[in-house]
Amino acid sequence: MDPLQEEQLWILQALQGDQEAFTRLVSRYQRQIFNLGYRMLGSAEDAEDITQEAFLRAYAALPSFQAGRKFSSWILSIASNLCIDILRRRRFAWLSLEDVSFRAASSLEEPPGAALRRERADQVQQLLGRLPEKYRLVVILRYWYDFSYDEIAEATGLSLNTVKTRLHRARGMLARAMEKEEKPCAIEPLAG
Amino acid sequence: MRHRTAGRLMSLQMDRALRPEEESSLLDHVERCPRCQATWAAMLRAGHLLGQPSWLDPPPGLVGRIRARLPSSRKAVVAPAPVWVRASLLAAGASALLLLGLVGATLLLESILGRNEWALVRRENWGAFASAWRGVVRLLGALGPVVRAVWESLRWPWLALFLLALAAVVVLWAWLWRRLGGRVGR
Numbered sequence: 001m002d003p004l005q006e007e008q009l010w011i012l013q014a015l016q017g018d019q020e021a022f023t024r025l026v027s028r029y030q031r032q033i034f035n036l037g038y039r040m041l042g043s044a045e046d047a048e049d050i051t052q053e054a055f056l057r058a059y060a061a062l063p064s065f066q067a068g069r070k071f072s073s074w075i076l077s078i079a080s081n082l083c084i085d086i087l088r089r090r091r092f093a094w095l096s097l098e099d100v101s102f103r104a105a106s107s108l109e110e111p112p113g114a115a116l117r118r119e120r121a122d123q124v125q126q127l128l129g130r131l132p133e134k135y136r137l138v139v140i141l142r143y144w145y146d147f148s149y150d151e152i153a154e155a156t157g158l159s160l161n162t163v164k165t166r167l168h169r170a171r172g173m174l175a176r177a178m179e180k181e182e183k184p185c186a187i188e189p190l191a192g
Numbered sequence: 193m194r195h196r197t198a199g200r201l202m203s204l205q206m207d208r209a210l211r212p213e214e215e216s217s218l219l220d221h222v223e224r225c226p227r228c229q230a231t232w233a234a235m236l237r238a239g240h241l242l243g244q245p246s247w248l249d250p251p252p253g254l255v256g257r258i259r260a261r262l263p264s265s266r267k268a269v270v271a272p273a274p275v276w277v278r279a280s281l282l283a284a285g286a287s288a289l290l291l292l293g294l295v296g297a298t299l300l301l302e303s304i305l306g307r308n309e310w311a312l313v314r315r316e317n318w319g320a321f322a323s324a325w326r327g328v329v330r331l332l333g334a335l336g337p338v339v340r341a342v343w344e345s346l347r348w349p350w351l352a353l354f355l356l357a358l359a360a361v362v363v364l365w366a367w368l369w370r371r372l373g374g375r376v377g378r
Contacts, residue, residue, distance in 0.1 A: 023259045030258075034250040048251055055258050121246040127238060142207075143242040149207070168203035174238035175231050 007071050015062055022062075026055050029072060032145065033079045039128055039140045040083035050086070054079040076145065077155040080137055087133045130177050135170035138163055193221040198228045206239050281366035288359035295352040 007028075013021035033054050037047030058065075058075050065074060128136050141147040141155060152163045193201075201218045204210050210218065222228045344351070 019262050023255060026255050026258050030250045030254055035247055038248055052258050056261055059262055124241050144245045168200050171203045171235050172199055175234035178234040178237045179230060
């Protein structure tokens with residue numbers, strides 16, 4: 001059975017009250033939702049709250065889930081809306097990666113390359129933090145989830161043109177931020 | 193090619209969404225334009241960084257915590273706003289817009305014509321309009337006391353403003369209810 005069919009089966013079972021089936025969906029997508037929450041909100045605690053809330057809402061709204069639609073797109077759209085709502089409700093204070101206690105606790109002895117990866121992750125998070133939330137979301141969906149324009153439009157409820165415009169503006173902002181930093185890096189050819 | 197156009201095309205090029213002729217046109221421009229060369233290089237650097245996303249592992253036990261919060265019945269979780277709330281929101285919004293239009297028209301006529309706000313519709317040139325308008329008003333008046341109150345309020349703009357504020361409160365309440373009541377995926 002392919003993963004999509006498996007998901008549809010789990011959804012049907014969950015609709016009949018099988019919590020174990022829904023838990024399997026949670027297991028499969030918790031990482032995606034947690035990372036979306038973390039990239040959008042910048043804190044592991046908020047990311048966990050968002051993940052829990054998104055799945056609870058998905059469970060409640062499962063009867064309205066359209067058969068044939070990808071569960072991943074649906075749950076990501078729920079989580080995206082939650083993130084946007086939270087960012088709208090409160091003034092956003094960007095947190096650094098050092099605030100992620102469970103990561104720090106588990107990495108007293110880092111494997112080779114871990115420091116470099118963390119530095120890069122920090123750099124990425126700083127880049128994302130410079131983007132307004134509406135631009136941050138499309139960038140995350142494009143780069144982290146490899147969503148096409150259509151999928152981003154579906155997950156965010158935006159038009160295709162708005163998605164393209166936001167990506168374009170976000171990239172422009174990121175490019176300006178990179179230019180200011182003036183970090184040496186090999187320039188790739190245009191077609192690359 | 194303008195810098196702004198080139199920037200837009202660069203973004204599409206990063207997603208491999210350009211047609212061959214657009215791509216070569218962009219290439220030509222970037223080769224000749226130092227400013228766009230710098231932008232493209234920076235955009236690539238940012239894309240390169242973002243293109244190797246690092247994934248964090250969710251905290252241990254998250255699935256269990258979510259499972260523990262699942263209600264035995266789905267109804268126990270906040271569900272999307274019911275139809276009557278959405279209907280009332282729509283009705284309140286439409287009423288507010290109607291009131292706003294009527295109050296605006298009244299105030300505008302009053303400011304043009306002084307106290308006699310309906311003088312304009314009594315002019316010969318506006319005879320047909322006045323006749324039609326009176327028909328509409330009679331129809332509205334027959335619809336019930338609320339509509340009649342709206343109509344009456346046209347003579348007293350302050351009352352109309354009060355009704356408008358009331359409608360705004362209803363809209364705000366419905367909006368807040370909807371926001372707090374849960375918003376699920378589109």
